[in-house]
Amino acid sequence: MVKHAVLFLSFAGEILRYNDEKVLFLGEMIKMPQADTPMMQQYRKIKAQYADAFLFYRVGDFYELFEDDAVKGAQILELTLTHRNKNVEHPIPMAGVPHHAVQSYIDTLVEKGYKVAISEQLEDPKLAEGMVKRDVIQLITPGTMVDDRPNHAKTNNYLTSVVLTSAGYGLGYADLATGEIETTHLVDFDSTFNELLSLRTKEVVWSGALTDQQKDYFAKANIIISKPFKPEQPSSETSFVTQNLTNEEERLSTSQLIDYLVATQKRSLAHLQIAKTYEPSSYLQMSHVVKQNLELLNSNKTQKKAGSLYWLLDQTKTAMGGRLLKQWIDRPLIRKQDVVARQEMVEALLDDYFTRESVLDALAGVYDLERLTGRIAFGSVNGRELLQLARSLKQVPLILATLRQSQSKTLLDFASQLDPMQNVAELITTALVDDPPVSTTDGGLIRPGYNDQLDRYVDVMTNGKRWVAELEAKEREQTGINTLKIGFNKVFGYYIEVTNANKANVPEERYQRKQTLTNAERYITPELKEHEHLILEAENKSTDLEHELFVKLRDQIKQYIPQLQKLGQEIATLDVLADFAVLAEKNQYTKPTINEKDQNIQIVNGRHPVVEQVLAKRDYIPNDVLMDESSNIFLITGPNMSGKSTYMRQLALIVVMAQIGSFIPAETAKLPIFDQIFTRIGAADDLISGQSTFMVEMNEANQALMHATKKSLVIFDEIGRGTATYDGMALAGAIIKYLHNNIHAKTMFATHYHELTMLDQTLTHLKNVHVGATEKNGELIFLHKVLPGAADESYGIHVAKLAGLPQPVLAEATTMLHQLEQDQHSASTKNTEQLALFDSEDTISDVEKDVISTIRSLYLADKTPLELMNTVSQWQQELNNED
Numbered sequence: 015m016v017k018h019a020v021l022f023l024s025f026a027g028e029i030l031r032y033n034d035e036k037v038l039f040l041g042e043m044i045k046m047p048q049a050d051t052p053m054m055q056q057y058r059k060i061k062a063q064y065a066d067a068f069l070f071y072r073v074g075d076f077y078e079l080f081e082d083d084a085v086k087g088a089q090i091l092e093l094t095l096t097h098r099n100k101n102v103e104h105p106i107p108m109a110g111v112p113h114h115a116v117q118s119y120i121d122t123l124v125e126k127g128y129k130v131a132i133s134e135q136l137e138d139p140k141l142a143e144g145m146v147k148r149d150v151i152q153l154i155t156p157g158t159m160v161d162d163r164p165n166h167a168k169t170n171n172y173l174t175s176v177v178l179t180s181a182g183y184g185l186g187y188a189d190l191a192t193g194e195i196e197t198t199h200l201v202d203f204d205s206t207f208n209e210l211l212s213l214r215t216k217e218v219v220w221s222g223a224l225t226d227q228q229k230d231y232f233a234k235a236n237i238i239i240s241k242p243f244k245p246e247q248p249s250s251e252t253s254f255v256t257q258n259l260t261n262e263e264e265r266l267s268t269s270q271l272i273d274y275l276v277a278t279q280k281r282s283l284a285h286l287q288i289a290k291t292y293e294p295s296s297y298l299q300m301s302h303v304v305k306q307n308l309e310l311l312n313s314n315k316t317q318k319k320a321g322s323l324y325w326l327l328d329q330t331k332t333a334m335g336g337r338l339l340k341q342w343i344d345r346p347l348i349r350k351q352d353v354v355a356r357q358e359m360v361e362a363l364l365d366d367y368f369t370r371e372s373v374l375d376a377l378a379g380v381y382d383l384e385r386l387t388g389r390i391a392f393g394s395v396n397g398r399e400l401l402q403l404a405r406s407l408k409q410v411p412l413i414l415a416t417l418r419q420s421q422s423k424t425l426l427d428f429a430s431q432l433d434p435m436q437n438v439a440e441l442i443t444t445a446l447v448d449d450p451p452v453s454t455t456d457g458g459l460i461r462p463g464y465n466d467q468l469d470r471y472v473d474v475m476t477n478g479k480r481w482v483a484e485l486e487a488k489e490r491e492q493t494g495i496n497t498l499k500i501g502f503n504k505v506f507g508y509y510i511e512v513t514n515a516n517k518a519n520v521p522e523e524r525y526q527r528k529q530t531l532t533n534a535e536r537y538i539t540p541e542l543k544e545h546e547h548l549i550l551e552a553e554n555k556s557t558d559l560e561h562e563l564f565v566k567l568r569d570q571i572k573q574y575i576p577q578l579q580k581l582g583q584e585i586a587t588l589d590v591l592a593d594f595a596v597l598a599e600k601n602q603y604t605k606p607t608i609n610e611k612d613q614n615i616q617i618v619n620g621r622h623p624v625v626e627q628v629l630a631k632r633d634y635i636p637n638d639v640l641m642d643e644s645s646n647i648f649l650i651t652g653p654n655m656s657g658k659s660t661y662m663r664q665l666a667l668i669v670v671m672a673q674i675g676s677f678i679p680a681e682t683a684k685l686p687i688f689d690q691i692f693t694r695i696g697a698a699d700d701l702i703s704g705q706s707t708f709m710v711e712m713n714e715a716n717q718a719l720m721h722a723t724k725k726s727l728v729i730f731d732e733i734g735r736g737t738a739t740y741d742g743m744a745l746a747g748a749i750i751k752y753l754h755n756n757i758h759a760k761t762m763f764a765t766h767y768h769e770l771t772m773l774d775q776t777l778t779h780l781k782n783v784h785v786g787a788t789e790k791n792g793e794l795i796f797l798h799k800v801l802p803g804a805a806d807e808s809y810g811i812h813v814a815k816l817a818g819l820p821q822p823v824l825a826e827a828t829t830m831l832h833q834l835e836q837d838q839h840s841a842s843t844k845n846t847e848q849l850a851l852f853d854s855e856d857t858i859s860d861v862e863k864d865v866i867s868t869i870r871s872l873y874l875a876d877k878t879p880l881e882l883m884n885t886v887s888q889w890q891q892e893l894n895n896e897d
């Protein structure tokens with residue numbers, strides 16, 4: 015009995031869940047072997063087209079997952095895994111989510127790198143004959159997810175697309191939320207992959223083959239690779255977006271990108287913009303690793319925004335400004351006039367307190383115009399969001415009026431480009447009420463007076479409701495029942511309700527009993543039903559009409575998408591520049607003078623922008639950076655923790671800030687324009703390529719040696735640490751010499767190898783500097799001041815003391831240090847001689863040259879081990895004879 019009850023309950027559950035399906039069909043489903051039900055056949059047919067996605071299959075009020083999707087989905091989403099018809103031999107696993115909560119489940123899956131295909135019922139199940147038609151209405155993937163959560167608003171989500179032709183790689187990317195599209199062409203896989211990392215893409219549409227190693231790189235970088243969709247005919251969107259592209263790789267990759275968007279989105283994409291081309295070399299180039307090392311967007315430790323340059327700089331008022339600032343940090347400028355144009359705006363806003371404050375106030379009222387245009391294009395915008403658009407547009411005249419009052423030509427010029435688009439604001443505010451509901455289909459959206467027909471319906475409804483209120487009063491009087499009331503519900507419509515206590519006074523001849531409750535009876539009368547009909551009809555018609563009017567309004571605004579996007583970009587620019595002005599004032603930043611004639615750096619009292627915020631400001635010790643031709647390379651020594659890294663990073667961050675147009679943390683500064691920044695900083699292993707620390711170190715050094723120019727900035731922190739001391743020192747020395755003789759890039763090189771400080775005797779453009787520290791009563795005091803010359807002592811033991819190592823260990827280390835210093839005195843003299851070799855190939859004797867050339871030409875496979883030993887012994891003799 016109990017078993018039967020349980021069975022019944024489980025069927026009842028299914029019936030409830032499928033209450034939108036035909037009952038007859040339900041019966042069929044339960045009786046038939048599951049694999050053969052028409053529904054499962056339909057499911058499988060759809061699933062076959064979306065094999066790499068979770069298929070969310072709509073059944074009534076639920077989205078169901080079946081079979082493998084159900085098993086995997088239940089685990090990831092923590093859903094209860096059930097089975098369809100547990101009695102058959104192979105019950106089908108299933109798991110479901112209620113339709114109203116589906117978004118959070120989709121977000122979770124997509125964030126984890128999966129794709130989700132949404133299969134909807136395409137007809138009303140009540141009207142459908144037989145099987146309800148279903149199909150996928152959208153494929154949501156990591157690169158096409160439009161994340162509307164507020165804390166994601168300042169982040170672009172770029173879908174990328176790559177093609178490979180005989181001429182090289184084409185790369186296109188789009189942010190579906192805002193419609194921005196850019197494209198470029200690149201020569202090799204490495205630079206393409208680096209660009210993908212810089213874009214922080216989660217999904218790349220890739221045509222062509224990939225090696226296992228390349229696939230591995232993508233997997234480690236959490237980038238999923240999707241196959242392109244190849245349409246039979248180019249879509250209108252593709253033709254529109256690619257209309258200006260002449261380069262073949264750029265055109266192909268962008269077409270592939272848009273084809274993918276069209277195929278997955280299956281909805282209007284009217285907000286997609288005409289693709290812009292860009293050259294990575296038109297910006298200050300930094301590899302993804304360099305950006306990470308410099309903590310431009312995320313802190314190295316936490317991988318979060320806090321502690322990064324972006325974190326420091328981002329006080330923008332709008333999400334659009336936040337996204338633009340990120341893009342600027344990713345791509346600093348390299349043309350002086352572009353930097354100066356931004357600086358002029360910052361200066362104008364900084365100098366004019368009134369203008370700045372009024373602009374900031376107005377910006378605070380501006381919503382995300384770019385993303386709103388996306389929602390308008392998709393057709394998913396609601397009344398509240400259209401009003402957000404209108405309210406944002408109403409801020410533009412305020413901004414304009416403020417800018418126009420200013421004395422600054424730069425601000426006046428900026429104002430002259432702004433189109434306030436008040437016609438769009440008017441369209442919206444005349445059509446919509448002040449506080450519309452979220453839904454666009456339930457009425458309550460349109461302002462009275464906007465449409466005559468709608469006003470007439472509203473009249474009927476209000477009159478009808480007034481009539482009902484009057485009827486209630488009249489019935490109370492006639493029956494003498496004071497508690498009589500007229501109510502409404504969706505099932506019974508209007509009814510008269512009388513409590514049980516007053517039942518006896520009901521005029522049975524007029525009232526018709528409709529429903530019995532525990533405490534009351536409900537009645538209807540013919541005249542009440544007649545008015546109900548009128549009211550409901552007007553209500554139905556008015557909600558339909560309101561929706562129709564709303565869609566018309568939305569379509570009207572759709573025509574203005576390009577202008578709205580342009581305005582969004584201009585407001586974002588103003589937002590970031592006003593932000594720079596605010597920071598300049600708050601943090602006492604100064605405008606750097608950009609020099610084009612030479613590569614000299616003159617920073618007086620510079621500060622590290624992030625470290626100075628973290629420390630109490632008065633604790634930060636400013637430092638100069640004065641580098642000219644005669645001092646292209648700074649060799650920096652000093653104890654651990656003294657501030658070597660901070661000093662070097664300070665320069666790199668100041669360069670980035672200057673080239674995005676921001677003012678910088680210094681008293682005064684003259685800076686050249688840098689073309690590239692290279693870094694080797696810290697011991698952060700390269701997680702993506704899985705290389706060892708030393709290999710990463712050498713690779714990064716190699717990037718600089720191969721690609722740096724006179725105009726580049728090279729920051730090397732303790733190169734050579736990852737291998738044996740002399741090995742490392744020799745490599746470090748050779749690298750410095752190569753940079754010095756062949757590249758002439760501005761270089762900062764921090765090292766613990768004291769022996770390297772000798773290089774200043776032979777390398778004329780190298781300058782030793784050290785970060786000062788002093789001892790007081792046996793304690794180490796960091797001065798954090800960068801001073802000329804090399805540091806003369808290693809303070810390792812003092813740092814160990816600061817770290818709290820036990821006293822006996824410190825005492826023992828001190829004794830051993832003295833011992834080693836004595837023992838190694840002669841050895842170090844020899845090392846110095848060895849190092850001198852870097853600069854003295856000429857001092858190699860003829861015998862040594864002979865030995866070297868024999869080693870070079872020796873073909874090892876020809877020799878037995880014994881012969882080799884004899885050869886080596888002969889060399890030894892020759893060399894020793896020479897000594």
Ligand SMILES: Nc1ncnc2c1ncn2[C@@H]1O[C@H](COP(=O)(O)OP(=O)(O)OP(=O)(O)O)[C@@H](O)[C@H]1O
Nearest residue numbers: 633634635636653654655656657658659660661798
């Ligand atoms: N100019 C400065 N003024 C004040 N404090 C500073 C300054 N420079 C560095 N510091 C402080 O010293 C700490 C250590 O600095 P940093 O990491 O640059 O030292 P380092 O010499 O590179 O050390 P290591 O050789 O161990 O890598 C910083 O976290 C910061 O708190």
